[in-house]
Structures are given as structure tokens and as C-alpha cells.
Amino acid sequence: MGDLKSETLSFEDKSVTLVSVKNGEAAIGVCSAGYTGMGGTGAVSKVFFIGGEAIMNIACPNHNHKQSSKLMCFSPGYKGYDQKIYNVLNVCFSRLVAGEPAFAALKDLLNLLQDGVYTLYVSDYYPTDGAGNFFWGAYNVSHEVHGTADRNRVIGNSVYKPCFLIPSQPLDYYTSKMKVQADERVKGRDIQGIAYHISGFHSILLKGHHGAVACAEADIPFRCLVIEKVCEPYTDPVVLPDPDPVPAPTAEEEAAAESDEAQVQQQAQVPQTAAQPITPPVFVPEGITGFRSASLKLPIETIPKEMLKLILEGRSEYKPRQFNALLAKMNAPRRKAVSNNVLPLTVLEKAEKMPDVEMLESAFAISSISDEQLNCLLAGDVECNGEVIVSPNFYQSIVTACNYLQFTDPKRFVDFTIAIMDNPELSATHEYVSSRALCFGSNKKLFRFFSDALASGDAKYDKILPAANKFASRYKEK
Amino acid sequence: MAFCDLPPVTVIDDKAGMTYILGETFAVYNATPEPPVVYDWNSVKFVSVTRKEFKITAGSRTFAFRTGLFKSIDETLRAIAIIEVRQRDYGFDYVHERRMFPLKSMYREMSAGKECYIGEGTLDEGETAASFITLLNFKLMKFLWLVAFLIMFVTAAILHWKIGLTRDNVLYFIPISIASGGIIALLVYIITHIVARIRFKQLRDADMAASGMITFVVCRAGFAACASCVYESRDLIPWSEMDYFVESDKMFIIYKNNAPAAYIPKKAFEKKTVNSVADIIALSLEQR
Numbered sequence: 001m002g003d004l005k006s007e008t009l010s011f012e013d014k015s016v017t018l019v020s021v022k023n024g025e026a027a028i029g030v031c032s033a034g035y036t037g038m039g040g041t042g043a044v045s046k047v048f049f050i051g052g053e054a055i056m057n058i059a060c061p062n063h064n065h066k067q068s069s070k071l072m073c074f075s076p077g078y079k080g081y082d083q084k085i086y087n088v089l090n091v092c093f094s095r096l097v098a099g100e101p102a103f104a105a106l107k108d109l110l111n112l113l114q115d116g117v118y119t120l121y122v123s124d125y126y127p128t129d130g131a132g133n134f135f136w137g138a139y140n141v142s143h144e145v146h147g148t149a150d151r152n153r154v155i156g157n158s159v160y161k162p163c164f165l166i167p168s169q170p171l172d173y174y175t176s177k178m179k180v181q182a183d184e185r186v187k188g189r190d191i192q193g194i195a196y197h198i199s200g201f202h203s204i205l206l207k208g209h210h211g212a213v214a215c216a217e218a219d220i221p222f223r224c225l226v227i228e229k230v231c232e233p234y235t236d237p238v239v240l241p242d243p244d245p246v247p248a249p250t251a252e253e254e255a256a257a258e259s260d261e262a263q264v265q266q267q268a269q270v271p272q273t274a275a276q277p278i279t280p281p282v283f284v285p286e287g288i289t290g291f292r293s294a295s296l297k298l299p300i301e302t303i304p305k306e307m308l309k310l311i312l313e314g315r316s317e318y319k320p321r322q323f324n325a326l327l328a329k330m331n332a333p334r335r336k337a338v339s340n341n342v343l344p345l346t347v348l349e350k351a352e353k354m355p356d357v358e359m360l361e362s363a364f365a366i367s368s369i370s371d372e373q374l375n376c377l378l379a380g381d382v383e384c385n386g387e388v389i390v391s392p393n394f395y396q397s398i399v400t401a402c403n404y405l406q407f408t409d410p411k412r413f414v415d416f417t418i419a420i421m422d423n424p425e426l427s428a429t430h431e432y433v434s435s436r437a438l439c440f441g442s443n444k445k446l447f448r449f450f451s452d453a454l455a456s457g458d459a460k461y462d463k464i465l466p467a468a469n470k471f472a473s474r475y476k477e478k
Numbered sequence: 479m480a481f482c483d484l485p486p487v488t489v490i491d492d493k494a495g496m497t498y499i500l501g502e503t504f505a506v507y508n509a510t511p512e513p514p515v516v517y518d519w520n521s522v523k524f525v526s527v528t529r530k531e532f533k534i535t536a537g538s539r540t541f542a543f544r545t546g547l548f549k550s551i552d553e554t555l556r557a558i559a560i561i562e563v564r565q566r567d568y569g570f571d572y573v574h575e576r577r578m579f580p581l582k583s584m585y586r587e588m589s590a591g592k593e594c595y596i597g598e599g600t601l602d603e604g605e606t607a608a609s610f611i612t613l614l615n616f617k618l619m620k621f622l623w624l625v626a627f628l629i630m631f632v633t634a635a636i637l638h639w640k641i642g643l644t645r646d647n648v649l650y651f652i653p654i655s656i657a658s659g660g661i662i663a664l665l666v667y668i669i670t671h672i673v674a675r676i677r678f679k680q681l682r683d684a685d686m687a688a689s690g691m692i693t694f695v696v697c698r699a700g701f702a703a704c705a706s707c708v709y710e711s712r713d714l715i716p717w718s719e720m721d722y723f724v725e726s727d728k729m730f731i732i733y734k735n736n737a738p739a740a741y742i743p744k745k746a747f748e749k750k751t752v753n754s755v756a757d758i759i760a761l762s763l764e765q766r
Contacts, residue, residue: 032482034587034712044479044587064479233503233518286537287515288503300513312505312516318483327589 002111006103011302017120018230018298019103020307021113026320027051027085028206029114030058030198033330043071047330048168048198050081052322054329055168056204059142066150070199073142074170077329088112089194093207097189102225109194109206110227116314117230117307119296122191123161124221127212130164130201130357134216134348136209137171147201147357150232152364154400157234160364161295162197162226164357165212166204173209174341182210186220197228197294201357216347230298231316233288353439355407362403366390369401374412377401378419380426398429402436414440418449424460434467438474447475480563480585480713487557489532489547498543500557504536519564526573527558529684545686552707555687558582559708575684579692579703580739585713586700594697595755597746598706601688603678605728606741610678611671612726613738618670622663630659694746696755698762701732703740715740717762724766730759733766 003022008015033045044064048056054075062068088108095105102120103110110118129138130147139145147164151157186192192215193208203226205212215222290299291311300308320326355363369389376384382397383389390397398420405413417437420426437446450468453461461468486501495509504522507514517536524535533542548554558574559582565572566583574581578601634655637643643651682688687705695702700714720739723732730742742759744752 032479032587034589231502233516235518235521286539287517287521300516303513308513312499312501312503312514313486313488314501315483315485316502 002115004103004107004110005306007304007307009298009302009304011299016296016298017102018304018307019110019118019120020310021110021115021118022310024111024113024115026114026318027112028109028196029320030317031319031323031326032317033327045330046317047075047326048204049320049322049326050168050206051085052325052329053078053081054326055081056139056166056198057142057330058199067153068149069144069146070148071142072139072145072148072166074139074167075330077332078170079329085112089207093194096191096194096225099190106194106225106227113227114229114318114320115310116316117291117303117311119228119230119293121226121228121295122223123163123226123295125163125165125193125195125203125205125212125224126351126354127165127216127222128351128354128356129166130360132352132354132356134213134343134351135165135205136167136169136174136212136343139166140171145202147361148199150199152200152361154361154365156365157236158364159292159295159297160201160360162201162203162228163355163360164202165195166198166202167209168204168206169209171341171343174213174343176341178210179213179344182214183218186211186214186218190223191225192220192222193224195224195226197226200294201360203228213343213347216350217344219350226295228293228295229316230291230293230296231311231314232292234290234292234297235285235287236289236297238285358399359403359407362400363407365400366404369404371412374401374416378416378423378426395429398426399432402433406436406439410440414443414445418445421449421453421461421464427460427463430461430463431467434464438467438471441471441474446471479567480587481559481582481708481710482563482587483710484556484560484563484708487548487553487560489543489557491543491547494543496541496543498541500560504534506541519568519570522564522568522570524571524573525561525565527561528575529686532557551686551690552705555690555705556708558686576681578681578685578688578738578741579705580715580734582704582708582713584715584719585702585704586716587710587712588699588714588716589712590695590697590714591699593754593758594695595747595751595758597694597748598691599694599743599746600691601682601741601743602745603682605743605745606682607675607678609726609729609731609741610674613724613731614670614674616724618667622667625666626659626663628659629662630655633658692746694742696742696747696758698758701740701742701759703742720763722764722766723759725756725759730756732759732763 002024003020005020007018009018010016028050030046030048033047035042035044042061042063044060046058046060047054048058054077057073057075059071060068061071092106092109096102102122106120127135129135129145131145152160189211192211194206195203196206197203203224205224208222208224212222214220288300290297291303292298303311373384373389376389377397380394382392382394390400402413402417405416414437417433420433421430421437440446450464450471453464454468454472486499489498489500491497497507499505499507504517504519505514506517522534522536524533526533529545531542531544533540545554548557561572562582564570634651637651637654641647691706693702693704693706693709695714697714700716700719702709702714704713720732720734721736723730725731729744731738732740732742744755747755
């Protein structure tokens, strides 16, 4: 049995559960499997494993560049992980459902992990791959999974909650009989599954596959207990407070200054250059600020001593003893490419409508957007009151604002998209915005707008016509 | 990433009250109870590794610690491997002494394939020095012949100028000239041998890995010649990284940029596989 310790930290008005695993069995985790294709392609391959089974083959392009999305595929040699691990997952999940605290419930499971420091938390997951496909069976063929990059270009250095799933069992394991049982069980549970964060927005579902199907069908939030490794160093620059702030001028001083300025301007022979905007002084501290995972940033001084030592003297991922067996399974020919088991159609349809990676990126990239800022964007400006709203790039600003509103405020989203599509000067964004609007297939306002656009025959609607046709036909079908 | 599984190394400097941890980050514990200063390798600017000390410049500070502070030679070699792997990824300036084996930054983790020969052994001083000398001979042979002939002609000319060449003494002059040419050439040869041996000893002393067990791998994808205590089974240098090789009776010497990059002794492999190893190397690199 490994050495497990748990600490609950409180900082920045939140409570964080940290767990350290020392001398763990390393039966569950990710490890590097070298370069694919003799090193010529520049894609580093990794594997997520459970016991002696390779579960997910992960190709990290561009020499494992942190901002590159990964290619993922369910490992073709999968034959089912051993009974011991299966039992541990069942027991831990039962304890969790029974209401035991996370650390106590998951002790046996934590013992199976690689050494390191993990955070445990509960979070809602969308049972999709982040592109509208139901997660179970979405990884049969190797493809680039958007949102799996270690560092998200849109979100930057901020933290975010992973919320998309990867299965740890192939779709062959789905049975309608189990699903019927899960339908009943999910109604009485607070936590529906156990997930292990793997990369970016995506976590591997260790337990609760049938529950995910049942939850998606019954519109029950799929709440998972997430295990996330904290090992990536990060550095946050510190914005120093202004040491000598200029006091705000009084009304009299302002009036005097204005008259003086007018006189000076009249007398001036040489035109003055515009005043430079004052940027707050930024101090980059010596060394890193702390260690982070996707959803958590831990400054060094907040990490308990023993855990910090474990991070510093540990490795983010390493090969298990059974690595050679994993390698053989990674490259084995697929026994069964496509499952005969069929997921309920309603589940697949609902998965299509769930938020996707782009929406989540935008939702985590900006904290709020006001109506004034939206009006500035509609006027073609990327700045509002001298501040960049989202990004200096106008197209990116529109995309991010759209996605953010779609995720957080559907009503404002509809108004904003209609305003954009009605503005011929913003035609560069029409195609994208209209495609996003398709997700609101039952919205009356959008239907009316699209119908009018189709009927008018106006050239300014040229770019939205395909989406308008699709929307109108879907709406009428319903 | 090659050598990605190497466990971090901790160095404790009791005199200075400092502890250093070289791993996925570079951490420095001061004597004070404050948390350590941890540097991302991205903020490391310069690293120098000599037989005497390690010097690391990170952020605005430079840290130096004696090589003797490592608990064992294996830990020293592991620390060097960690630094070299990070150097490839982060591109900081790296100064090191001469090496008998390639830097870890040249390795890549990849599959060795089916035809793979693995050997292990130490680098025998006599054999390696002999190979050094063979190489030297290879380079010096023409020069030595030239020296011998020149000395012969010069000796003959001096004898003719001083004594005068006649029918009576010509039979003495020829062997004297040939002998003097041969003796001088032999002296040059002996001196260069001594120099070669001294240079080999210097090189061996500079590379800490040379005295320990070395793992040698030769396969179609590439090769490896690395201290066994740090070697991970799938780390190879692609053949495309190297230029050519020279084969002596005792070893293969692989060259990059006209300098020997790796010495692979034949005796490290099983006798029956040496020909196959030679075939793979000959197929992958030009022989000179």
C-alpha cells in the first residue's frame, strides 16, 4: 500500500482538497511511448493505461507542443482491464455514492495512481467529446480532438474546469440492460462517475459509462468526482501598486488646467505627440509562482512542505513496470472496429446540442461582457472606453463574444447574433455566427429572422442563406 | 522525449546550507525555513558541468555546487542527463568538458524495431587507446612515409656535401640514409603515440561516464552508447545525426562533424552478432 496523505487548503476564498500519493502502484496513468513513425513525423506518442491495458493512444504533434491539440484513439489492443482494478473502481464508487468523503472513498483507487500530488473535486461534465459527439464510441478512429492542448490559446494562463469525457471502455461494453438499471440509479445519486483528468478540457471516465448515457437521456447533470494531477509549473507576473499615485484633481484645478492648456496650445509652434497610455509596472518574480493543474493554481507558499517536496522530487508521468506489454497492445491490430451496440438516438441528439469546446474556451477566456461592449463590437470596434474588449482581432472578438453569450446567456446571444447578421458591414462573421445560431433550433425569434432573410432575397444575407435554410427546415419539422 | 523517466536528483550542500533538486524544475532550498525558489528550465540561462563543479545560472542568480556533493557517480550522471535533455528542450547555453559518448540531447525516444543488438560493458583503456592510435596511424601513415623519404634524401645530401659520394662509399651511404629516415619516422611515430595516449587519458578523465558500465545499442533506427545507470530502453540517436564511421579491429568509432562522437567496442556484443552490427552500421553510415 502506498503512502497516501490528504490536506484541505483554504485560500482565495476557496477550499481545495490535495492528495499526495507516494509509492503508488502506477497502475493508472499516462506515460510517454516515444516518437511515432521512427521520429520523422515529430509526433510524440503517449498512452493512458489501466493496469496492463493500453486504453487511449495519444499522439502529441509538433514535438508535444503545449498549444497543439492531440490526436486520440481508443487503443486497438484493449481486452478489458483486470478484475482487481475493476473491483476497486466499483467499491470506491459505491463508497462515494454512499456519501463518504472523497479521500476516504477513493483510497484504494488513489493507491493505483502514479506518485504525485492530485486535487480532488466535483464538477459537472458534458458526456461529449467537445465537438457534439457522444463520448462513448467517439474515439474509435484516431483524430484531432479540439480542446486537448495542455495550454489553451484562447484561455491563456487562466484556470478552467475540464468538462468533456473520454471513455475507458470501448462501446462493446454498452448494453441496454445495464442502461435500464442505470436509469433508475442515476436519479438518486449526487455523483454519477469518477473521472481522471488527462489533457486540456478532457478527462477519462473511469467509472459511470452507463450512468452517462442515462443522465444524458434524462437531462440530469453528469456530476463526476475528478482526480487531477498538480505538477505543471506556472509563473504569474505581479502587477505592482503605483508607488506614487497622482491625486485626482479638484474641480477648480481642472478648470485652471483646461484654461492653461488652451493657452499653451495656442502658443505652441510644434505639435505635441499624444500621451502614452500608462501601463502598471509589472514585476516578474524570481522563480516560478507555483504549480498548477487545469482547474487549480497553487502558489508555492500554499503547498504543504511534504507535498511540495513530492512534486519537486517526482515526475509528471513515468513508465510503469508493464510498459512493454502496453506497447504491444498500442500497436495491435483492432479486433473489432465498430460496435454493434447502438446508443439511444435521443442521447446522440442531445449530445449534439451540448456546449462544445469553442464555447467553453470563450466562457473561460472572458469573465463578463456588457451591453456597451457588445454595441462597440457591433459598430466594428474592438475597444470600448479605451480598453480592448476581447482581443485586438475583430473576428476573434466576435467569435469569443458569441460563444460566451451562447454558453452563459442564450437570450442575449440571440439578440447579438441577429444584430450581427443584420449588419452588412460585418459580413465576414456572418457564416460563423449563423452556424452557431443553428444550435438554437427551436428559437422563435431566430426562426422569424431567418424566414425574413430568406424571403427578402437581399444580397446582404447571402452568407447566411445555407444556415437559414437549414434552420427553417428543422424548425418546421419540429 | 528521451530520458523522460529519469528520477530527479537532490544535492545537499551542508556547508552552504543549500539543497538543490534537479528534475522537471530546478529547485533551490535555502537554509531558511522559507519555501524554496523553484525555477522553470525556461528561466535557466546557462549551465556549466565540469568534473569539479556544476554551475547553473537561473533568473538573476548563479548557483554552484561541487560534483563531489552527489551521493554517487550514478546520481552525477543522472543529473548531467537531466540537464542535457532540458538543454535540448529549452535551449540554454551549456558548457561541458569533452565527451567520449554523445550528449543526451541527441537522443530520441523511439522504437528500436526487430533487428536490434544490445551490448553492455566498460570501455577498456588499452583497447580504446589502441583504437586511438590506429586512427592516428590511419591519419599519419602518409605523413610518416613522407618524413622517412625526406630524411633519407636529406641524409644522403648531407653525406654527399660533407664527405662526397664516390663508388667506394655509395654502398655505405644508402643504408645509412634509409636507416636515418626510418629512425626519425619511428621517433615521430613513438612521440605521436605518447601524445595519443595522453589525449585519450585526458578525454577519459573528462567524461565521468567512461569509467562505468556502458550500454551499447545498434539497430536500424539508430544507435545508443550511454552510461547504463541512466539508459532507458527506447532512447536512440537516429543515424541521420551522424556523418561517418571508422572501423578498427577492436571497435567502431562514429563521427559527427569530423570529431569522434561515440566509441562502440566490438566486444560489448556477442561474438556471433558482431558481423550483423557491422552490417547495420555500414548500411546506415559511410565508412572511411
